[in-house]
Amino acid sequence: MARIDDISDYLIAPDPGAKRLTRAVTGTDHNGASIDLNVVEERPLTIYLNSQEIVTAMTIGDYPVYLALGFLRNQGMLHAGDIIKGVDYDEELETVVVRTEAQTTYEDKLRKKTRTSGCAVGTVFGDMMEGLQGVTLPDVHVRTSDLYALAAIINRTPSLYLEAGAIHGTVLCQGNRPLVYMEDVGRHNAVDKIAGWMLSEGVTAADKILYTTGRLTSEMVIKTAMMGIPMLASRSGFTAWGVEIAQQVGLTLIGRMKGQRFVCLSGEHRLIRDADPAQIADEPRKSGRKAST
Amino acid sequence: MARIDDISDYLIAPDPGAKRLTRAVTGTDHNGASIDLNVVEERPLTIYLNSQEIVTAMTIGDYPVYLALGFLRNQGMLHAGDIIKGVDYDEELETVVVRTEAQTTYEDKLRKKTRTSGCAVGTVFGDMMEGLQGVTLPDVHVRTSDLYALAAIINRTPSLYLEAGAIHGTVLCQGNRPLVYMEDVGRHNAVDKIAGWMLSEGVTAADKILYTTGRLTSEMVIKTAMMGIPMLASRSGFTAWGVEIAQQVGLTLIGRMKGQRFVCLSGEHRLIRDADPAQIADEPRKSGRKAST
Numbered sequence: 001m002a003r004i005d006d007i008s009d010y011l012i013a014p015d016p017g018a019k020r021l022t023r024a025v026t027g028t029d030h031n032g033a034s035i036d037l038n039v040v041e042e043r044p045l046t047i048y049l050n051s052q053e054i055v056t057a058m059t060i061g062d063y064p065v066y067l068a069l070g071f072l073r074n075q076g077m078l079h080a081g082d083i084i085k086g087v088d089y090d091e092e093l094e095t096v097v098v099r100t101e102a103q104t105t106y107e108d109k110l111r112k113k114t115r116t117s118g119c120a121v122g123t124v125f126g127d128m129m130e131g132l133q134g135v136t137l138p139d140v141h142v143r144t145s146d147l148y149a150l151a152a153i154i155n156r157t158p159s160l161y162l163e164a165g166a167i168h169g170t171v172l173c174q175g176n177r178p179l180v181y182m183e184d185v186g187r188h189n190a191v192d193k194i195a196g197w198m199l200s201e202g203v204t205a206a207d208k209i210l211y212t213t214g215r216l217t218s219e220m221v222i223k224t225a226m227m228g229i230p231m232l233a234s235r236s237g238f239t240a241w242g243v244e245i246a247q248q249v250g251l252t253l254i255g256r257m258k259g260q261r262f263v264c265l266s267g268e269h270r271l272i273r274d275a276d277p278a279q280i281a282d283e284p285r286k287s288g289r290k291a292s293t
Numbered sequence: 294m295a296r297i298d299d300i301s302d303y304l305i306a307p308d309p310g311a312k313r314l315t316r317a318v319t320g321t322d323h324n325g326a327s328i329d330l331n332v333v334e335e336r337p338l339t340i341y342l343n344s345q346e347i348v349t350a351m352t353i354g355d356y357p358v359y360l361a362l363g364f365l366r367n368q369g370m371l372h373a374g375d376i377i378k379g380v381d382y383d384e385e386l387e388t389v390v391v392r393t394e395a396q397t398t399y400e401d402k403l404r405k406k407t408r409t410s411g412c413a414v415g416t417v418f419g420d421m422m423e424g425l426q427g428v429t430l431p432d433v434h435v436r437t438s439d440l441y442a443l444a445a446i447i448n449r450t451p452s453l454y455l456e457a458g459a460i461h462g463t464v465l466c467q468g469n470r471p472l473v474y475m476e477d478v479g480r481h482n483a484v485d486k487i488a489g490w491m492l493s494e495g496v497t498a499a500d501k502i503l504y505t506t507g508r509l510t511s512e513m514v515i516k517t518a519m520m521g522i523p524m525l526a527s528r529s530g531f532t533a534w535g536v537e538i539a540q541q542v543g544l545t546l547i548g549r550m551k552g553q554r555f556v557c558l559s560g561e562h563r564l565i566r567d568a569d570p571a572q573i574a575d576e577p578r579k580s581g582r583k584a585s586t
Contacts, residue, residue, distance in 0.1 A: 023533035027558035030437075030570045035556060042511055042532035058511065144323075165549075166508045166530030185510060185532055187480065215459045217478060218335055218351065237459030239335035239478050240316035256458075263328060265320035277323045 012180040012197065016163040021060055038164045042185045048097040049077055052107050058186045060160070060167065064089045066182075066196030067189055068096035074188075074195050074223045076131030077106040132222060137230040137250050138206040145275040147233060149176040150211055151257055155283070159183060161213070170194055172229075173209040187214060191223050198227065205229045216242045216255050225249045231270060233257055238265060259283045305473040305490065309456035314353055331457045335478045341390040342370055345400050351479045353453070353460065357382045359475075359489030360482055361389035367481075367488050367516045369424030370399040425515060430523040430543050431499040438568040440526060442469040443504055444550055448576070452476060454506070463487055465522075466502040480507060484516050491520065498522045509535045509548050518542045524563060526550055531558060552576045 015021065022038040029035045043061045047054045047068045054077065059067060065087045072078040083101040090096075150173050160183045161167050170190035172180040182193040191212065198205065205228035212220060212234045218241040224232045225245070232246070233254040243265045246253040252267030260280035264271060308314065315331040322328045336354045340347045340361045347370065352360060358380045365371040376394040383389075443466050453476045454460050463483035465473040475486040484505065491498065498521035505513060505527045511534040517525040518538070525539070526547040536558045539546040545560030553573035557564060 025531070025533065025536055025558055027556050028561055029557075030553055030555045032566055037556065039531040039533045039536060039558075042534040164530070166510075166532055185508075215478075217459075237457070238318070238332040239459055240318065240332045241335040243318050243332060260323055262323045263320050263330065264322075265318055265332075268321055273325055 009177055010157075010179065010181055012182070013157060014159040014161075014169070014181055014183050015062070016158050016160050018062070021062060021160060022164045040160055040164045040167050040185055044094055046093075046095045047071055048095060049104060050097075050099055050107060057189060059189050060184050060186075063182065063193045063196070064096050066193040066200065067184075068098050068196065069199050070192035070194065070196030071189075072098055073199055074192055074226050076226065078104065129222070131226055132245070132249060135225050135228070135249055137225065137228065140206060140230055140270060141272050142209060142231050142252065142270050143272045143274050146176040147209075147254070147257070147262070148260075148275050148280050150178055150209065150233075151235075154178055154181070154211060157181060169213045171211040172198070173211055174207055178211070179208075188219055188223060190214075191220065191227075195223065195227050209233065212236075215239065216246075216253060218242050218245055221245045221249075221251060221253065225251050231267070233262070238263075302470055303450075303472065303474055305475070306450060307452040307454075307462070307474055307476050308355070309451050309453050311355070314355060314453060315457050333453055333457045333460050333478055337387055339386075339388045340364055341388060342397060343390075343392055343400060350482060352482050353477050353479075356475065356486045356489070357389050359486040359493065360477075361391050361489065362492050363485035363487065363489030364482075365391055366492055367485055367519050369519065371397065422515070424519055425538070425542060428518050428521070428542055430518065430521065433499060433523055433563060434565050435502060435524050435545065435563050436469075436565045436567050439466075439469040440502075440547070440550070440555070441553075441568050441573050443471055443502065443526075444528075447471055447474070447504060450474060462506045464504040465491070466504055467500055471504070472501075481512055481516065483507075484513065484520075488516065488520050502526065505529075508532065509539075509546060511535050511538055514538045514542075514544060514546065518544050524560070526555075531556075 021041055023041055024036060025039055026034060026036050041060055042058055044056050045059050045064055046056045049072055068087065082104055085099045085101050088097045154171050159169060161169055167183050167185055168187055168190050169181060169183045171178045172194045180194055180197055182190040184190040208229045209231045210224050210229045214220065214234065215236045216234050216238045218239060221232065221242045222245060231252040235257055236255060238255045243253065246266035250267055252270040254262050254264050256263045259282035260277040314334055316334055317329060318332055319327060319329050334353055335351055337349050338352050338357055339349045342365055361380065375397055378392045378394050381390045447464050452462060454462055460476050460478055461480055461483050462474065462476045464471045465487045473487055473490055475483040477483040501522045502524045503517050503522045507513065508529045509527050509531045511532060514525065514535045515538060524545040528550055529548060531548045536546065539559035543560055545563040547555050547557050549556045552575035553570040
């Protein structure tokens with residue numbers, strides 16, 4: 001079973017004390033009394049691929065380079081073959097420019113698209129689905145004892161969520177060990193920051209598990225599959241299309257995971273059910289964690 | 294105090310029984326037993342302004358015309374002066390085309406932008422902030438007794454959230470009466486659908502309150518202000534920028550509203566504190582509602 005010490009095993013853990021990530025504000029409570037509280041920051045970050053402006057993300061502001069790299073990779077705008085020459089983050093301008101050695105195929109596609117319709121926004125989604133076509137996920141096994149151990153560690157890891165709320169968390173795990181725990185106000189930024197870290201560090205995806213506090217929507221499932229990770233677990237619920245895509249690409253999808261309970265709606269074949277759910281404690285009411293809807 | 298009958302007073306209420314909005318799926322639970330559950334649908338909808346493709350939204354799929362109108366209005370792409378000639382929804386193509394009598398200023402701006410940088414994605418955010426500059430919110434009062442009554446009615450209104458989870462809700466209210474309750478998988482679609490309904494029906498904003506299950510981010514605050522609604526309340530928490538913008542435009546912002554508790558971080562002057570919080574019941578554990586993070 002997981003020990004308290006396991007929390008120090010993270011390669012990257014949340015930094016709830018970081019000054020730049022929360023702001024102290026003053027208001028009134030239900031009795032009209034003055035109240036001070038910490039709320040999470042939210043900043044725009046504009047991502048460029050070479051000279052091409054791609055998107056402005058709303059982010060808490062940590063790890064902007066990982067966010068840019070992971071976003072471009074997960075959207076299929078940056079491919080495995082693209083050689084990254086440099087990444088420039090300008091804090092004042094709130095921009096990140098990712099520079100590749102050669103022009104990417106995405107820029108070429110964008111230019112063609114722009115000529116016909118004037119804009120590329122609508123292509124983003126089509127590109128993501130297209131990117132999935134080559135994906136095959138590895139046929140590994142995942143022990144339910146590891147899943148329960150991960151949930152127990154992650155739920156009591158100090159985080160911005162516990163400190164200030166209003167934020168999503170995503171954790172890259174291996175076996176029963178959580179490795180990288182990213183948080184962000186933007187719904188998909190946390191997972192993109194993990195993708196950017198994996199890309200920068202050349203980390204293998206096949207033996208990993210992704211755990212998220214957010215809902216299992218199509219976009220979360222697509223991003224996980226694009227990263228090559230065979231398993232996605234969440235405290236929250238599912239959308240029908242998220243389930244459908246997981247089944248199509250053979251991703252193991254687990255949701256509504258709280259205490260001993262969980263539901264598996266895709267990729268059951270990867271599960272080794274070695275834990276007895278009756279031995280897993282239910283979550284106390286004041287666990288501090290809710291499912292994100 | 295609110296009566297059960299009040300639920301039937303909605304002009305538009307959620308339709309949790311609607312076949313098209315949920316899908317029955319089968320999986321396994323934590324004991325490995327087969328389990329059937331209903332999960333919410335999620336579909337792409339591509340929005341056009343005249344011949345210009347604008348965005349592909351991920352939506353549950355109800356009220357596509359309101360979603361398109363409200364999105365364009367809240368993004369500042371459609372102005373009060375623009376005369377709408379027609380709106381065409383094509384269910385098979387999953388598109389909505391909003392046609393205006395004259396070309397909009399937005400299309401002109403987009404064309405200029407496209408010539409210089411090739412794409413318009415990044416301008417969306419700047420446009421929203423720009424749209425706020427002319428906004429002044431009316432100096433009305435809101436009774437805390439009405440807020441408590443609204444929360445009590447909304448929390449026990451049958452909804453897709455209670456049926457299938459993984460969805461956001463936003464409710465347009467007047468006094469102690471909820472009028473239009475929209476739900477959607479896409480984070481801001483619920484509020485855009487309300488904006489579209491208001492635009493279509495020519496509804497006054499000054500005497501309204503907006504209630505949401507989601508977080509009070511910059512985008513939620515901007516959209517509420519763009520709609521001319523002076524007050525936004527939520528069960529969930531705040532971001533620092535959401536608070537800052539609310540203070541700048543003078544919007545009354547209430548968060549973390551559960552049972553008798555709430556926090557007001559902007560626009561306190563609109564509140565008439567006529568309810569005694571000690572008389573308001575705390576929420577039972579199984580209220581079925583959690584704060585969305």
